[in-house]
Amino acid sequence: MKVAVLYEINKPLVIEEVTLPPLKYGQVLVKLKTSGLCHKQLEEMTGKRGHDPFLPHLLGHEGAGIVKDIGPGVSFVNKGDHVVLGWMKGKGINSEPPEYTNGRNKLNAGWITTFNEYGIYSENRVTSIKKEMPFDVACLLGCAVTTGYGVVNRIAKMESRKKVAVFGIGGIGLNVVQWASVRGATHVIAVDLRNDKLELARRIGATHVINAGNEHAVDAVRTITDGGADYVFEAAGNIHVMEQAYEATNGKGLTVLMGVPKKEDKLCIDPIPLYLGRRITGCHGGDTVKDEDIPLAVDLYLQGKLKLNELITERIHLSGINEAFQRMKEGKIVGRSIIEFERSSPD
Ligand SMILES: [Zn+2]
The missing domain is CATH 3.40.50.720 (NAD(P)-binding Rossmann-like Domain)
Incomplete structure (x- = not known):
């Protein structure tokens, strides 16, 4: 699977192939459909968040996808579920974060990374949603x-x-x-x-x-x-x-x-x-209770009361991620830029 990796501060992300390790206790394998680009990742990439002891690592903290497999102990999500991935903790097991490798380097990943075609997540960072909810707007609910x-x-x-x-x-x-x-x-x-x-x-x-x-x-x-x-x-x-x-x-x-x-x-x-x-x-964050707030936001969107399509002002392929962050840095992205992993042609 392809992932975007931050090797060095102030350098472009490197897109490369990595292999998925087997699932451990409390982990969930998800095939990503979409991911949002958040300002927090730009801060990480440009060193605004201070010394980064985890380099090289994957990044991204809002996504949506389909559960492909669940590890031992997982009980709140099932294979085939449509899910929102976010940095906030919810119910379920707080597992070990996954360790990916490209064959040469160990690549760190915290409990949540979303600039990757597949990802292994701690059960408590995954929220099941109604299948009518479109993936493009679902990823926005992670942050x-x-x-x-x-x-x-x-x-x-x-x-x-x-x-x-x-x-x-x-x-x-x-x-x-x-x-x-x-x-x-x-x-x-x-x-x-x-x-x-x-x-x-x-x-x-x-x-x-x-x-x-x-x-x-x-x-x-x-x-x-x-x-x-x-x-x-x-x-x-x-x-x-x-x-x-x-x-x-x-x-x-x-x-x-x-x-x-x-x-x-x-x-x-x-x-x-x-x-x-x-x-x-x-306030630091919104004291969000994601297991309640995400399903509520889904319902309000499906009832036409919450406007999410308007928030997306740019759609890209994973391969265009560095250019998108450059546009974010220059203030050219008005709303949200999202990655669609199945876009047919790279931008
Ligand atoms: Zn964010």
Whole structure:
């Protein structure tokens, strides 16, 4: 089977043939149909996540496919199941990660890698889904879509008919826009510097968009919401944007910080509103419960209430992965780029 391997930081991934080891206790063999490309892998490939002791290794953390075999002890998935693969842990065994080899090198893989035609997974990283769910959109449920769900419903515990603003329309921000809309928010305001991202936000549920390069974002949110939004989410990872998100929150509202700031950054905010009822919190992921949240997202998609096709803005063959990451680096991918393993001709 073909896989993409990261041998060195800041070097292209190498596509090569590897052999599959036999399944061990708690492992599941999956033939992948699709995988999303997430910003986290670009960070790994460019060394943004610090020293990488696991090189060479496989990567990717959101996928979808069909179970081809199960190892001893596996009880939550069966041969033939359609599954979502994701980095979040769910029910089932937490097995040893697989070890692949290309005949010369041992290739590391954590519990989840998806830039590979087949993969061996720990049972608790695999979630069975309804067979009507198309594979292209199913892979999106392994990461950003379910994180967005968790942020809105589990972290913010958003009530319906509220006014919401989202600063930063990347993978997570976009999905927070969508889930806020599904949750029944009366106002969903998307704030970003790029019109193409704002356009996409509109297509999946934003009622208003603000280009922060053209107008004062805090004033604009306050005007649209008549005094500030009930929930403001920051997904830009920029300290000044975090301060703006707090400023754009109303007296009893909640500011949720999701972007990762730089190490030395310090937040500078007026604390008085906190005494009077405004709240601010941060989150790492969305406290997603994948065994509940993924099937729910599948149902909502099949009922036409969750828009996932709109999130896919590029489809590639595994062989085009380096060019796709280059486009991601240059900011040319507006939504999600996905790998379709059975595309007939390489891009
Ligand atoms: Zn991700």
